[in-house]
Amino acid sequence: MFRFVAVTPRLAARRMETKTIVRTFTSPNEALEFYETNTDLSVGQLEPILSQLAFIQSSDRIPADELFQDERFVRLLLQINSEIESCESAKLVRISQAMSKLSLPRGGSAEVAELARKMGEVATKRLNAFSPNDIAELTFGLGSRGYSDPVFVDFVRMEALKMVQDFSPSSAIMMLEAFRRMGVFNRELVDNLVERLTDEVDRFTSKDIVNCVTVFSKLGLGRGFLLRRISRLSFENLNLFNQTQLVRLLHGFSKLRFLTTSGVDELLTAIDSHGIQKLAPNLVSDALFAVALSDYKGESPVLNKLVDSFTDRDLESVSLTSLVDVLWALCVLDESGQYRDGSERIAKKIFSIPPPSNKELLLKALEIVPCIDSSLTTTQWRSAMDDAEKLEMAKFESARLHSEMLALIESIKPGGGAISEKLAIQRNSQVGGLFRVDFFDEKQQVVVDIDSLVRPTGLVLRHRLLAQQGMAVVKVGYWDIRRLKTFDEQQEFLRVNIARAIRARKYPASSSWTPCTAASVSSARRVLQDSTSSNRCKTSSTDGNGKLTGGFRRSRLSSTRFNLSRTISICMDDADEGTAGAGNSQEVRMGCEASIALSLLLIVSICTVIPRISRPCMARSSIFASI
Secondary structure (H helix, E strand, O other): OOOOOOOOHHHHHHHOOHHHHHOOOOOHHHHHHHHHHOOOOOHHHHHHHHHHHHHHHHHHOOOHHHHHOOHHHHHHHHHHHHOHHHOOHHHHHHHHHHHHHOOOOOOOOHHHHHHHHHHHHHHHOOOOOOOHHHHHHHHHHHHHOOOOOHHHHHHHHHHHHHOHHHOOHHHHHHHHHHHHHHOOOOHHHHHHHHHHHHHOHHHOOHHHHHHHHHHHHHHOOOOHHHHHHHHHHHHHOHHHOOHHHHHHHHHHHHHOOOOOHHHHHHHHHHHHOOOHHHOOHHHHHHHHHHHHHOOOOOOOHHHHHHHHHHHOOOHHHOOHHHHHHHHHHHHHHOOOOOOHHHHHHHHHHHHOOOOOOOHHHHHHHHHHHHHOOHHHOOHHHHHHHHHHHHHHHHHHHOOHHHHHHHHHHHOOOOOOOOOOOOOOEEEEEEEOOOEEEEEEEOOOOEEEEEEOOOOOOOOHHHHHHHHHOOOEEEEEEHHHHHHOOOHHHHHHHHHHHHHHHHHHHHOHHHOOOOOOOHHHHHHHHHHHHHHHHOOEEEOOEEOOOOOEEOOEEEOHHHHHOOOHHHHHHHHHHHHHHHOOOOOOHHHHHHHHHHHHHHHHHHHHHHHHHHHHHHHHHHHHOHHHHHO
């Protein structure tokens, strides 16, 4: 006969590895009872217990207060802290991983903060002890707990730069996210990691692509060359992504302002192929917010499915972040008022909750307020939103791009068209009692905003509301201004768009003009440069000392040189202002198109005729012949 013997936890610990036993636990109480029974465990054996507790907490959604109020868990953290110096480097990394997965109470945890500090001090003493993947995971774990000691940051930076060529795509992405969580931006490290990612982009897995787009969108990192390659890889292989990854791609690309209407349609179709009913509320809200942020102009039926999927739910179990995202998206997309009842229900739920400390949520709510019943908001919400906007605008004002735009706008000279006088720019001004804007000319009622990649909400809803107040609104897209390389091109881009915005405000009948793009300005300048450079006459002569003088001399084209983009915009100014009383926008467009065509024809004629006239003079030049 077989005799069954009861196995105590201590006996089991001796027979089996601690890690194997701990993996069988399904509740925090089981893991903590095992820890309390086996008091002689080393720090290496305590690590699996902490990791399993973090896994159980995240998978079962156990409230953080319930775990951190248990004295046994607090003793576990204190024991690990006291023995951390004797811990192996690999175990140190695993402990940091477990810490990153723990959900902390609302006020944080002093024990976790002290453990992170002690681990950072121990790690800085171990030069060349970590692999590229280990240093990334260690930094990510401690960074997620808010540890950003300058000594530790410098240690990690030096270690990462030494091994940057050995980083895998996942490790490089994790390092970027770790530094973001620590609130540190080191340009040298970022440039090296981005270069490494560019070299290894063909080795990206679907998970790497999603994580890279997500991290870049959180950082507001606009690296066009890498993003273009990632975008091409993504859209060529949409069938390799699961539904959650597709939503994250849609959300990330939209925050990077890297999506067109056709791209949104493709992603929505791919998401719908997996079934909208399977999406969690937070993913539905992310998808709707991303579509609205991308200034979507299509009519995909998937949008109605997403809205219905969210509004039909019980809002009590939905997070505040998801509620705000969906309401902001409805304010942008639902201009017809089809979902007005659902919007009111969501708004009542949002403003019945105390205002959060999350600045991004408050900025989204600020744009929602003018679109809903003002009686729903409270004094606490209004005060919190105003404070968040002031902090955000102060951050924008200190950015380099903001200073560059100010110099460009102030350099625009008034002309005979829509910009009749010099712009008197005010920075960080509140306009129409609604929002603070980047640049504002009070006399001409011109608003200029930069759609930077770190702006939480784009400018779609904000500018629509300001235009309804009678403002001439100008959006400066991040990619537009970066595509224009020279100061003159950037200045011309701004001048044309400001002039068009002023005309659209003064004469609504002529507002059908499409905004000037960076591509149109740069192509116009290339045409002009090609036409002038191909018609230069090479002449030289000698002075009294026998030295060559003269060099290249422009032909007669220089006396009648046409600035093509300026000719086009002046033509539009004159045509709009000359026919504004009639209000016939079709005649305005036809007149402008005819004038532009005549200008182009004149330029082509000059470019063709003048070289033939100047060819004999080149032949008569003896120095030119000798060359």
